[in-house]
Amino acid sequence: MFINLKISRRMLSFGGIFFLLFAGIAAQRWVATSNTPVSKPIEQVKTNQKIMALTINVDWGEEYIPPILDELARNKAAVTFFVTGRWAKKNPDLLKEIAGKGHQIENHGYSHPHPDQLSVGANREEIKKTESIIEGIIGKKTHLYAPPYGEKGVSGLRAADELGYKTILWTLDTVDWRPDSTPEIITKRIVNPAVRFGIKPNKSGAIVLMHPKANTVKALPTILEQLTREGYIFQTLDELITSEQSGDTTS
Numbered sequence: 552m553f554i555n556l557k558i559s560r561r562m563l564s565f566g567g568i569f570f571l572l573f574a575g576i577a578a579q580r581w582v583a584t585s586n587t588p589v590s591k592p593i594e595q596v597k598t599n600q601k602i603m604a605l606t607i608n609v610d611w612g613e614e615y616i617p618p619i620l621d622e623l624a625r626n627k628a629a630v631t632f633f634v635t636g637r638w639a640k641k642n643p644d645l646l647k648e649i650a651g652k653g654h655q656i657e658n659h660g661y662s663h664p665h666p667d668q669l670s671v672g673a674n675r676e677e678i679k680k681t682e683s684i685i686e687g688i689i690g691k692k693t694h695l696y697a698p699p700y701g702e703k704g705v706s707g708l709r710a711a712d713e714l715g716y717k718t719i720l721w722t723l724d725t726v727d728w729r730p731d732s733t734p735e736i737i738t739k740r741i742v743n744p745a746v747r748f749g750i751k752p753n754k755s756g757a758i759v760l761m762h763p764k765a766n767t768v769k770a771l772p773t774i775l776e777q778l779t780r781e782g783y784i785f786q787t788l789d790e791l792i793t794s795e796q797s798g799d800t801t802s
Contacts, residue, residue, distance in 0.1 A: 589708040592698075592718040596756035596791050601783045604791040605630040605759045606721065608697055610638050610663045612763030613645055619768060620652055626775040628785035630654050633697035633719070636661035636681030643688045650689045655787035658682060658693040658716065666698045666707030674710035682714075695719050695788055701760075719788060722757035727767045734769040742777045754783065756791065 596604075607619070609632055623630060632649055634656060639646050650656055660666070660677040661684075669677070678696055686692050696716040698707045703720065711718045723744050725737045741759055744752045761767050775785070786794070 587709075589705055590712050590718065592703050592708070592720040593758070593792065594720045595722040595753070595758060596794065598756040598791075598794055600794065601755055601781070602786050602791055602794060603754060603757050603759060603778065603783050604788045605761060605785055606633060606697065606719070606788065607631070607761045607763060608633045608659055608699075609763055610635040610659065610699075613638070613642050615763035615765060615768050616645060616649070619763060619771060620649065620654075622768070622771045622775065623654070624652065626772075626779065626785075628775055629787045629790070630785060631657055631695070631788040633657045633659040633695075634681075634685070635659045635663050635699075636677075636684045637663075639681070639684050639688060646685070646688050650691070655789055656685060656689060656691070656693065657695040657697065657719075657788070658685070659697050660699055663699045665700060665702060666710075667702045667704035669706060671706045671710050671713070674707045675714060678710060678714055678716065717792075719758065721760035722752060723754070724760045725762075725767065725770075727762050727764045727770075732764075732766060734766045734773070737766055737770040738773045738777070741774050754778075756794075758788070758791075 605628065607630060609616070632654055634646065646656065658678055658681050660674075661680045662677065664673075664677065666674050666677075682693050694716055695718075696711045697719045698711075701720055703718070708718055723741050725740055726732050727737050744754070761771075778785075
């Protein structure tokens with residue numbers, strides 16, 4: 552009994568030492584990872600050309616997407632749809648239609664959570680799960696990530712970085728999800744954006760945020776027509792990002 556007790560104590564001692572060593576190594580790795588800088592989100596692209604990227608974030612509102620697609624086709628405008636995985640799973644045929652009309656489809660996470668409230672691992676799973684669903688439907692992987700609610704905390708940005716994604720925000724926001732956003736107000740926010748922080752937003756290279764809403768459908772013809780008259784063309788994000796060096800928002 553005495554010998555067994557001595558052995559047990561030795562084993563416990565060795566086990567404690569190994570545990571402390573393991574914990575120390577894990578802590579060092581965590582510190583190293585947490586101190587690694589994360590990429591800044593792309594909010595605008597620096598360019599002298601009159602080009603813009605319209606983006607449409609989708610987690611609901613599928614009934615408004617067909618008229619949006621019709622209006623985009625009439626104006627020969629290519630845009631980027633950021634869809635959630637759960638939406639894509641429920642609407643595979645509509646997703647195929649969007650892709651078939653030449654629009655870019657990218658990643659908006661799976662369940663539209665608040666990324667800042669999730670761990671890096673949980674954010675990573677949100678992106679990976681959506682990537683898998685979209686690829687299964689249209690045969691193409693996503694590589695751009697629009698975080699829900701525009702949240703840009705470290706955990707979401709790091710998850711995107713680790714998966715090789717670029718995080719996308721916006722220059723001009725239609726705020727079309729608000730009940731008081733009439734078609735006229737939505738149009739003005741894009742065509743004649745207000746001065747913010749003493750700076751007039753530059754529409755060249757701007758990324759515009761929209762959603763599939765009834766008033767967005769009503770505003771879209773005027774937005775496209777007025778900006779086209781000003782000489783602007785509408786490209787997908789891939790086309791816009793590669794046109795010039797990406798940079799910070801002017802707003």
